[in-house]
Amino acid sequence: MGLIFRWLLRLAAGLVFLVVAAIALVYYLASQSLPEYNQTLQVDGVTAPVEIVRDNNNVPHIFAASDPDVFFGLGYVHAQDRLWQMTMLRRTVQGRLSEVFGQRTVSIDRLMRRLDLYRLAQQSVGAQDSYTAAALRAYAAGVNTRLTEINDKALGRGAPEMFIFNAPVAPWQPADSIAILKLMGLQLSGHLEEEVLRARTSLMLNDQARLLDILPDAPGPGVAALPEYASMFPGLPRYATQRKEADNPLSPLPKRGLAGASNAWAAAPSRSASGGTLLANDPHLGFSTPSSWYLARMELAKGGVIGGSIPGMPTVLLGRSERLGWGLTSSYMDDQDLFIEKLNPDNPEEYLTPDGYKSFESRPSIIEIKDAAPITLTLRWTENGPVLPGTVYDLETITPPGHVVSIGWTVLDPQDRSMSAAMALLGSGSVDEAIRATEHYVGPSQNLTLADRETVAMKMVGAVPRRDAAHQSQGRLPSQGWRIENRWQGRMPYASNPEFLSPVGGLLGNTNNKLLERPFPNHISFVWGDTQRVTRWQRLMQSREVHTRDSFIEAQLDPVSPTARTLLPLIGADLWFTGEAAPEGTPERQRQIALALLAEWNGEMNEHLPEPLIYAAWVRALQKRLITDELGPLASEFKHVEPLFIERVFKDVDGASAWCDIQQSAPQEDCTEIARLALDDALVWIAERYGTALESLRWGDAHQATHDHPVLGEVPVLRYFVNIRQSTSGGDNTLQRGRTSGEDPDPFQNVHGAAYRGVYDFADPDSSVFVISTGQSGHFLSRYYDDQAQLWRRGEYIPMSLDSELARAAAVGITQLVPRP
Template identity: 35%
Template sequence: MRRLARLAVGLGKFVAGTVLAILVFLTGAFFQVRGALPPYSGHIEAAGLKAPVEILRDKNAVPHIIAGSIEDAAFGLGYVHAQDRFWQMEMLRRLGQGRLAELLPPRLIGSSIVDTDRTMRGLGLYRRATESLNALSPGMRGTIEAYAAGVNAWIGDDDQQFGLELTLIKLLSGGSYKPEPWRAADSLVWAKLMALSLDGNWRAELLRLRLSRKIGADTVKFLIEPVGDNQDATLSMANEALKRTDLDRLYRETDNIATRKREASNEWVLSGTHSVSEKPLLANDPHLGLGFPGTWYLARLVGPGFDIRGATSPGSPAVVLGHNGTIGWGFTTTNLDSQDLFIERVDPTDPNRYITPDGPRPFAVREETINVRWGEPITMRVRETRHGPVIDDFIQRTGNDDLTPQGHVLALQATALDGADTSAEGFGRLGLAQNWEDFQAAARRIVSPMQNMVYADTAGNVGLIAPARVPIRRKGDGSMPVPGWTSEFDWAGFVPFDELPKVYNPPSGIIVNANARLVPDDYRHFISRDWADPYRQRRANEMLREVERHPVYGMIVMQADNRTLDADDMLPVLLKGTPRNARAAKAHAMLKSWNRFMLASRPEPLIYTAWIWELQRGIMADELGAELFQSMASPDVPLLLRIIRDKPGWCDDGGTRQVETCEDAIALALDRALAWISRRQGPDIETWQWGIEHDAAHRHPMFDGIPLLRDIASVRFPSDGGGQTLNRAQPSYRGSRPFEAIHGAGYRGVYDFSDLDNSRFAMPLGQSGNMLSPWARNFVQRWQSLSYIEIAGSRAEVNRSAVGTITLAPPTR
């Protein structure tokens, strides 16, 4: 008993000591974070400026940067980005450099840090960004370098506090961490990272190969509805050539925040014939992964000949989305297939060479060393072919790996990896364009990513153009890996700029895109097979044609619309059968009268989503296995409808003796869904709420996994909407909270060309990345209540309500 008592006392002391240590840490962290709040007022001398710059932060902490040149305005933008978001910028550039493992524990951000670094080093993303600097005009390079000088003016302050995130990294590194100077190439990495995830489909090609191994080539063709050339021979050849390649591992170890496909956004533009003001209206809300802080940062740049307002991204000097007092623009992702995997044949007589149409050629080889803070340095050997880097080399070798050269390897060709990429120039020039001709001239410089860019101006014109280098393939459509030892599938060039999708002042006066098909079937060039489902695009068109003339607020209402049109297609099929118990009958009755609006306070969106989620699992999980199914766990209504119509045999559960019909599968899926919800929200179906399961999760990438810091660092709130609503809030369909929203709008803009000062802007969180800043979450309530802000006013008007004014000036000595 005494021993137990001593153990109890010892355990109590340990727990008390641990709690005390945590309290001390949190107290220190509080004062550290509070102490790192940047001053928004003051006079600062900074080398690199041509003339003084005035930064007025308005009542919402949006900086109005007043400068004598676009270069000095970029300097000011670099300074405020660093003030409010430097730790985010540091993580972003290190992601692109493949240098996260130098700072972070191995799995801090949810995936292997070393695997992420290996992928980025293998792709050579940062070296491509460095090469791209030389392709820019002197003027654009000067703007980017001025931005870097602005960041460095903030970093270089000897008394600078870098916030809790980087302070912890410094402590964990034994005090050796110090931010490196910002370089111009660091800003180009942002565009490269966006291009890597927005354009292309190389990991989709890997997934299709994995699927074909499991379920056969014909089934894969059915799943993806192939177009173009017959792929039977290619699939068979690919699987035979790569039979020794661990495709599951390759797919798994290249999965990270930079390589995951992103596809959703909304945009529409109306000519004056459809607006109350008789001038155009333009609305845009790009959808990316949710996080703390968000991707976007609001700013205004003002100077001789320019007044640019809208969404910037910390790390980049461009106003990416917005208006400039004369024109406005918005983006959605085209889903261009600009990334192809080529199966390269290794020379059987010399493993250092590979076969080309002109005979054997040596691999280009480079060595990369990844420094690991909590481990030994890792040296990786990366081979490149005439198409691009060999992705097999991204896998970390272990002692059990067969290091003998394989007969075939996979190489990636991608426009995003072009070292002569001038996209930064194109995106930067958009903000200075004054008319449609200027806008097209800027668009000509864009290589990747391909975006559907809507346009409007104060003269009443509207348009759309989708610029990029679009590959012209000699054969095939890029949906699967193809032979690289022959020129048969090579890229023959790129679609001429004048043949890219474009429309200007269409007779209808309405242009809409929500990532669905951009071009008709008779468009002569191949863009993509991976168009988004048509539901958001269909809903926007429907709403725009319900009203003869739209006001500004009507655009805001549309951006927040929660009707899910996929339910119009799916529910008649789900509700066709007879309910098999009282609870199922209640669910049927509720969904029959449901108005299809995905409201957080209602049970119907939860029942519907859980039902189709369970139906897809029931039909496909036993065929694919757990790991492979997870890549296809997101419910796909068009696919489910095709299976029920054309492949009803898939509805049979191979794990049971009896043969199930699709009606059986639908009924069983509903039973599983209702049981799952009941375990979480109780038996009373009337009290269930979509928002309890469907909260918008703006996770802090470093602290969300730490219980005591999670509630301080991350932001969560119940969310309307779903994966197919204009107010997009895509669930993860993973883990213990499968309906948590992880992807949606991070910015919304509505531009009024009768009075551009009346344009509206919104973000879900705030300007600051400091979790204790009053400007870190100041937009949350406004976001939920559809209360957008304006970014307008003269210097005197802004100054009257400003929260602070900073003057940056060249050194006096």
Template identity: 50%
Template sequence: MLILFRWLLRLTVALIALSVIAGILAWYFAVRSLPDYNADYPMRGLTAPVEIVRSTENVPHIFGATDHDVFFALGVAHAQDRLFQMTMLRRAAQGRLAEVYGAAALPADDLARRLGLFRHGAQSLEAQDPETQEALRAYSAGVNEWIAQVNEGAMGRGAPEFFLFPQQIAYWQPADSLAILKLLAASTTNAAAAEVFRARLSLAWPEHGPEILGPAIPGSGDQPRYADQFPGLRLPVPEARRDPEGPLPLTAFLRPGAGMGANSFAAGADRTAAHGSLLANDPHTTLTVPSLYYLARLQLQSGGAIGATIPGMPVVFSGRTPQLAWGVTPARIDDSDLYIEEVQPGNADRYRGLRGWTQFDTRTEVIRVLDAPDQTIVLRETENGPIVSNLVPGLPDVVPLGHVAALRWTGLSGQDQTMSGLMGLMRAASRDDAARAATRIMAPALQVTLADTDGVQALTVGALPQRTDDSPTKGSMPTPGWLPEGRWTGIATAAATQDISADTMIIATDEDGAMPRRGRLDRLLDGREVHSRDSFISVQLDVVSPAARALLPVVGANLWFTGEPAAKGTPERQRQDALGLLAEWDGDMSEHLPEPLIYAAWMRALQDRLIRDELGPLADDISRLYPGFIEAVFRNRNGAGRWCDIVQSAPTEDCDTIARQSLDRALLELGDRFGPDVTSWRWGDMHQAQQDHPALGQVAGLGWIMNLTQPVSGGSFTVAESGLLGCGADPYEAVTGAGYRGVYDLADPDNSVFVIATGQSGHPFSRHYDDLAGLWRRGEYVRMSLDPDLARAAAVGITRLTPAP
């Protein structure tokens, strides 16, 4: 027995020792991938020495003799800090995520292959202007030289994640950057997803289901019934709950069809205290770690440019030069249509076209899958576009038996000059130059806001589908692909320009929260005669919900407590206390208050109670709040009060009853979690930004290292957008937000500020992995200076790149 004990003790000690040694070795190899920001590197492909001066916040300021060398160094800087993110974005665009993630990534790869993101991106290389082609080649050379340095110097494979994914790191190509831009464009639009959702609502309740979304076509009255296009089609009962708007795993930071948003607003010189134009921009993205965005300054021959870049592309998307500032917002042009194609009975290789049965254009591709057999997929295309059976969840519900869905999208082009347009914005010497450059943008369609010392200007740019007046659905729902009147007649260039004057105020917002948010921005900006940088910051960080201000007086009109207080500890008293708090609340969605939590839970329960009996299982897929719908119901616009009656019950319920029952249900759920005292509840206890690493965030034992979690203020309809998950165990989790914030002051350009949601580095052992996350949460910023002396004075490191033989 003693001998057995001794051997067990020795085995235990040995296992502990091996675990410690393994941990030390893992830490050592991981730390080796941390770049040395004070090193000198000889690199092939440079024409002259380059300096990368990194500010206190690890923002690289790049100084080179030529634009070629500056873009080369940007490729080095991106690869030093975000190499794993870059390779995952590239894999997502190529449809090669399953090679590292396994079978779970097959749907994402299948969709990327069917859309042909990499193929169309590679084809568009020749369409770019010579300057952009040279920038892409120089950037690729810089990325590749850093990969070579990593390999030759045994620098931990460039990022610790690569130890878990042992595939070779392929060298960068200019086409890779263009493919990532295609992926960004596909992730910006949600037009196809809206078509599917509207069609499903129409199938669930043909007469009134689409009322939830409002008019599909501005100014239109009655909406077409989807079942009229495909007689006999019925909405199936789902086998399992779907979540079409929730985040999907393994998305590599961008997900086609997700729909990205932004705010952009500007003031002309006569509306500012310092008589210089102001511009603010905050693109909204899925909250991940690292952030989609990366701050950088480029000293080009045209002048310094500083702002938000996306690793993998050599362009500043939103930023400023000494004389110009620009911001971008998705234009929400209806840039895509779904077509339902009829497959010939007995011959799956043919479909019904304009001239009868037509052969599909087909090709096969092989998707390699980690630890599983390779998957061969057959890609089919029609005259309307590629067959995309898994474009968005819920699409199979609206495709009749014997049919398939095809997508026509303006981004499916090999002649797309969007990269040249974005590059031209960054190099423009004036607003006129910038406006001319922006006309090259095709996909994504954008609202581009420009500002210089004289004034501001807004452009809508992008490819615009042309539809016939007798189109069956006018793009609001999927259309029969064999009808000539449903086809596009062409693609035009959007060319809307807002008038320019010295006292102009310009506002651009995304569509999803545009109406409430636009109204709030109007009031905030018009509420001051003149603005300053600080007032623009205050507007950008505003967390008052215009939706809450609009809904609560209507929904609670006949519920506000006016009688004797109920006994303590009773549900009636809890309801009275909650209503008392909401009656005095101004809509401030502060993380420190109970009112936002009560309001959000009430409206969520109310909307579910309004729609569930009419829509059935489809209600499970509606995770967003639709304030316009709720207000229309309680104001009984066009008879919308019909939604308050529960059709399965004998009595006729009124809206006040439904509102009270929904509030009781919400309070019961919150009380079970936080206790009976409503004044002790806090919005931040439920509304937390869960910034997960898309690759390793869900890996056991690594999530606590890789992920960031912090409470945040705001909501889906506040100017400081903080979108809710809306489903599952944590429906109030913040899943979207301003991945980048910038405020540009043209009266004193170096007084401009910016920040991203995480840190500059994607390395979890770097102090710059999350050092900006706290600033972002608190509404603080980093100085956005182009002063080289200031950058050097506060440098945490200066990397010197020299030409090698």
């Protein structure tokens, strides 16, 4: 027995040793790719020494004798800290993910090949101005210098992920940077899905008047009626099925409600306590590790610029110089239309046009797949745009037999000069210069908020499609592609894009709200990103005669939900003071406790309070009860509460209270009864997840920010090292926006919000501040992987200074890139 015990002990010790040795080996190999920030490196591609000073937050400050050399330095630092992220963005837009991930990403590659964004980016390289062309070449050379350094010095393949996945890295090309900008266009536009959902909902509803309840227009005059989708394409089945395509964290297609969003506001000197202009901006994107944003400062010939860059692109997309600040918010301009194309019944390689049947423009494309045989696609284009696969947002459910669907989209421009416009913004010294500089910007369309030392302004930038006034669906539903009135007729002039210059009140801002009211076809959009946050912004801005940097920060971090303040009095109107006494532990008593808590609540979605969770669970359960009987399986596509829908129903706008009656039941239910039942549903769900002690609930336990690694975040054990989870305040409709997932089993996880925050004060520019949601490094062993995450969660910022001496005083490293002899 003693002998067996000794051998078992030796075996256990040996296993422990092997595990420790394996962990040590993995750590050693992974740590090899940690960049060295203190070094002098001889390189090709620069004309004079380039100095990169990393301040104490690891923000690189790049100095060089010429602008191309500065862009070289930016390419180098991006590749140092975010190489895996950059290569994944490039593989996504090229449709080459399956070479690394196998069958799980084939559907993504199919879509990206059909959209052909990378080939269009290659064609767009020649359309850039000389300054931008030189910047793109220099940036690519900087990235490739880092790749050469990794290979020459055996620096662990450049990123830990490279050891796990066989992902060879090709040299960077100028087209890669333009392609990533086009990929952002896909991630930031939700009109494609909105058109499909509107069509599917139209097919499901017996009463078409109810379509504008569940998919409402933003407040203000709008469209009175739309054609019934079934009337345009007779014979389509009037039912819906569950979506067949499973969600994939690598997919660039935005989920509904999770396309672009943002906040930006500015104050003229007359509304600023310091006498200088103020600008605040927090663009909203899906959370991930690392963040989509990378902070950087470049010292260019026209002066220093500092702000948020996107790894893979040689520019600061949002930030400031000494003379100008610029912020971005998604404009929600309708830049996409779907066209149902009729195939020739005698030749499926032809489609109907206003001039008769024409052949598709087609060519083959081969997708290489890891551990599987390659697939050959036939890419097809019509005069309206590329033909999409039927799996995209379940397009096949609304496509009649003998037809296919193509997409018209402004970003599908082979002469796209958006990158040149973004580069020109860096050298603009005034609001007027910035507006002129962005004239040739195509997409993704943005509202550009500007502040120089005297003036504030907002200009919508991006190409606006010119539609015929007789368009069948006004661009809101997929339309017949062979009808001339449905086709685009070029672009609207840049001068017609909405513009707000030097407002009389001294304040302007945008929360993705409706900008203006114009009749179709000059309308800009029927679908806007916000009808709620803007009301809170207006109140905060008008509550002070003058503003400061700190009051702008306070507004960015404001967690009060105007939606909760509006909806609770409506849905609880007949519940607050009704009901008999109920004993402890009964559902009736739980309902009374919940109502008592909500009655005293001010709508603040604070992470430490129970009321936000009760409210959020109640309205979610309420919308589910209202729509499930009418929409059936399609109800699962409405993952977020639509405040205007609830408001219309409980105010009975145009008969909207009809949603409260359950069609499949004999009695006629009213809205009070449905609200009570929904509250009981919510309390049962809360009890199962968080317990029955309602007073002890915490919104932050359910509303955790999910900064997850899109690949390693699903790997057991490893996910605890690479994912960042944080209890957060805010919600779907607060200025401190924390958009919830809407997905079971954790529908209130915070998945989309301000991955960057910046506030700029031009009375004292170097007192400006910014922060990102994770850290500068994409390497999970780096101390800069998550060092800004806790600052971001607590609503703190780091200095945004162009003072070079301040950067050097606490530098964590200085890199010198010198020309090779």
